[in-house]
Amino acid sequence: SQQGEEDPQALSIQEGENATMNCSYKTSINNLQWYRQNSGRGLVHLILIRSNEREKHSGRLRVTLDTSKKSSSLLITASRAADTASYFCATGANSKLTFGKGITLSVRP
Amino acid sequence: DTAVSQTPKYLVTQMGNDKSIKCEQNLGHDTMYWYKQDSKKFLKIMFSYNNKELIINETVPNRFSPKSPDKAHLNLHINSLELGDSAVYFCASSQDGREGKGAFFGQGTRLTVV
Numbered sequence: 001s002q003q004g005e006e007d008p009q010a011l012s013i014q015e016g017e018n019a020t021m022n023c024s025y026k027t028s029i030n031n032l033q034w035y036r037q038n039s040g041r042g043l044v045h046l047i048l049i050r051s052n053e054r055e056k057h058s059g060r061l062r063v064t065l066d067t068s069k070k071s072s073s074l075l076i077t078a079s080r081a082a083d084t085a086s087y088f089c090a091t092g093a094n095s096k097l098t099f100g101k102g103i104t105l106s107v108r109p
Numbered sequence: 110d111t112a113v114s115q116t117p118k119y120l121v122t123q124m125g126n127d128k129s130i131k132c133e134q135n136l137g138h139d140t141m142y143w144y145k146q147d148s149k150k151f152l153k154i155m156f157s158y159n160n161k162e163l164i165i166n167e168t169v170p171n172r173f174s175p176k177s178p179d180k181a182h183l184n185l186h187i188n189s190l191e192l193g194d195s196a197v198y199f200c201a202s203s204q205d206g207r208e209g210k211g212a213f214f215g216q217g218t219r220l221t222v223v
Contacts, residue, residue: 033211037150042113042199045211086150096165097142097212099152 005100006089012106019076021103023089024069031092032065032072036085037102043088047074081109112136115200115215122190123223130185130218132200140164141183142212143175144199152199158183190222 006023013019023032031050035043049056049065049072056063062075076083084107090097115132122128134141142165143155157165161177172188183200200215 035214040217042214042216043152043201043212045213048211088152096154096157098154099144102150102152 006087006103008103009101010104010106012108013079015079015081015107015109017079019079019083019105019107021074021076021087021089021105023072023074023100025072025089025091025100026070027091027093029067029091029093032063033090033092033097034061034063034072034074035088035090035099037088038085046087048092076105079105079107081107083107112213113200113202113215115198115218117218118216119219119221121221121223124190124192126190127186127188128190128220129187130198130200130220132183132185132215134181134200134202134213136202136204136213138202138204138213139180140203141177141180142201142203143183143185144201144214146197146199146217148196155198156183156185187220190220192222195220195222 033048034046037043047058047063049063060077065072086102086104088099088102090099113134140159142157144152146152154167155169156175158177160180174186177183197217197219199217201212203212
């Protein structure tokens with residue numbers, strides 16, 4: 001069954017702006033991960049945050065996790081046209097990754 | 110030096126045929142997975158193997174049979190293909206069988222059943 005639910009489903013921004021994507025989930029997790037998928041390609045792992053962490057940074061990425069609200073957000077700062085892709089959150093538990101439906105991000109040059 | 114490679118990249122076949130998709134990873138990971146992505150981009154896990162042992166089978170029809178000859182390979186054989194099997198199939202691997210280090214995905218195999 002589907003675990004993560006991202007919102008918005010589609011996001012269009014101007015290059016240089018920040019992009020914020022949210023993910024909600026339903027059950028207990030060990031960690032939450034964000035992946036990027038470019039059109040016609042496989043998924044690329046971006047960042048992982050463990051259930052006992054609240055915030056994590058990696059380059060222009062910032063992810064937060066609120067286990068009380070069962071939600072996470074991914075912030076991409078100073079977006080670039082190359083960030084245009086689909087972004088998925090995935091919850092990790094019991095040796096299984098469960099993905100949300102994904103968010104389509106378009107960054108206009 | 111691709112980390113997770115799967116072949117073929119495209120597969121077009123008729124209903125009722127049997128086909129296989131191969132997957133290999135050179136990362137030394139213990140766990141490999143098969144995911145199915147439908148036309149709405151929804152990703153659903155099908156199987157997970159850890160050191161050649163099946164650990165997850167997500168109510169996939171018996172027509173789908175994974176085979177892991179060694180921990181670097183996880184192939185997917187599909188019998189009696191149906192129209193609804195059309196999708197993109199992704200192979201992935203991760204370290205130690207725990208999801209805690211992130212998974213590496215192959216480029217996908219786009220299966221079209223006509």
